[in-house]
Amino acid sequence: MDFELSAEIRALRDSVRQFLDEAVVPHIERMEAAKEFPLDAIRQLGRLGFMGMTTPKEYSGQAFGNVALAVVLEEINRVWASLGVTVSVHNSLACSPLAKFGSEELKRKYLPKLASGEWLGAYALTEPEAGSDAANQSTLATRDGNEYVLDGAKIWITNGSYADLFTVFARTDKSHKTRGISAFMVERTTPGFTVGKEEPKLGIHSSSTVEIQLEGCRVPVANRLGEEGKGFHMAMDTLNGGRVGIASQALGIASACLEASIERARERQAFGKPISEYQAIQWMVADMATDLDAGRMLTYRAAQIRDNGGSGAQEAAMAKLFASRLANRAASSAVQIWGSAGALAGSPVERYFRDARITELYEGTTEIQRLVIARHLLRS
Numbered sequence: 001m002d003f004e005l006s007a008e009i010r011a012l013r014d015s016v017r018q019f020l021d022e023a024v025v026p027h028i029e030r031m032e033a034a035k036e037f038p039l040d041a042i043r044q045l046g047r048l049g050f051m052g053m054t055t056p057k058e059y060s061g062q063a064f065g066n067v068a069l070a071v072v073l074e075e076i077n078r079v080w081a082s083l084g085v086t087v088s089v090h091n092s093l094a095c096s097p098l099a100k101f102g103s104e105e106l107k108r109k110y111l112p113k114l115a116s117g118e119w120l121g122a123y124a125l126t127e128p129e130a131g132s133d134a135a136n137q138s139t140l141a142t143r144d145g146n147e148y149v150l151d152g153a154k155i156w157i158t159n160g161s162y163a164d165l166f167t168v169f170a171r172t173d174k175s176h177k178t179r180g181i182s183a184f185m186v187e188r189t190t191p192g193f194t195v196g197k198e199e200p201k202l203g204i205h206s207s208s209t210v211e212i213q214l215e216g217c218r219v220p221v222a223n224r225l226g227e228e229g230k231g232f233h234m235a236m237d238t239l240n241g242g243r244v245g246i247a248s249q250a251l252g253i254a255s256a257c258l259e260a261s262i263e264r265a266r267e268r269q270a271f272g273k274p275i276s277e278y279q280a281i282q283w284m285v286a287d288m289a290t291d292l293d294a295g296r297m298l299t300y301r302a303a304q305i306r307d308n309g310g311s312g313a314q315e316a317a318m319a320k321l322f323a324s325r326l327a328n329r330a331a332s333s334a335v336q337i338w339g340s341a342g343a344l345a346g347s348p349v350e351r352y353f354r355d356a357r358i359t360e361l362y363e364g365t366t367e368i369q370r371l372v373i374a375r376h377l378l379r380s
């Protein structure tokens, strides 16, 4: 067992950190306050190869794998969770399922544009009555000759205002719940496809989250991802990868909380000495660091299982469950260590606290991760 990251992954981590420090960090505070989407950063990340991290090389990707993606996502989220979720959704929920399940024609048509960052991808599963119960899809895809006609609504779609290509899940057979769902690659410019207004959110203010309306939206049969009726299986497999991405996001936020806590604890004086000299503060910092290392191990393990061709369903759920909760503990401790300055709007730890909360909600809530893990443990 090797607990060291490879030299290639460490070099990737250093290069993304350098890019972020130089081109992104100086703008975060202003853009987050203005809820401005980081489109420039995405285009630049695309040119550097970070928008096609797991995409095969023959489709202009980097083929670095999921462990490398986890490490890079932790770095991005360490500075800016709004950018982190955008990159995570694009790589793990848009590029990965297309590379895994798409026809040769679809892969050649779309992957090079996505992997270069020229196009942004999105994943549209959630509906008003299909959140945790994702199989309860009511968006319909009705076959009409060489096309499917899509009708319905999707909500909470990350990257929605800026995405060029959406993986949309819809019901092709009303008589089966999970086996009646199929997946479609839908271009934003398709007639009948409408993007709604931005949702105002608790955190990740610079990320894009929208509702989508599909009204008589005609999609060629060639744009169906995989076989008819296999959409739910693909949606769940894709989320296993996505959960590793959100676990990495949580690690990045927790890592930022730890750094901010150490810096503040060394500087801030109370009763004549730095607060870092009080055991109450030391224990919070020690717990944060220990949690973070444990979370990394769970996350890298899940990523490696996926790199080795496994589904990693249970391990990805464990990684996301543990990492999202540790990020919330770390953010709460960081605010505590900062004292009232941590409650100030615009302070870094205030942003981490708000951003951390959402990691327990998307790509399966904390309760759903436990349900997935328990199902694996208890099935006979």
Ligand SMILES: Cc1cc2nc3c(=O)[nH]c(=O)nc-3n(C[C@H](O)[C@H](O)[C@H](O)COP(=O)(O)OP(=O)(O)OC[C@H]3O[C@@H](n4cnc5c(N)ncnc54)[C@H](O)[C@@H]3O)c2cc1C
Pocket: 089, 123, 124, 125, 126, 130, 131, 132, 133, 155, 156, 157, 158, 159, 201, 209, 358, 361, 362, 363, 364, 365, 366, 367, 368, 371
């Ligand atoms: C910022 C943001 C971005 C998002 N991006 C996307 C995206 O890009 N694409 C997309 O498709 N979706 C996206 N989502 C949607 C997200 O994945 C869902 O909101 C999430 O799965 C939870 O669904 P829900 O909100 O309907 O909660 P509900 O399903 O209504 O759940 C409410 C509560 O009940 C609990 N609960 C539900 N069922 C059970 C059960 N069986 N056992 C125990 N507890 C249960 C839940 O854990 C939760 O606490 C995003 C959400 C947010 C907030």
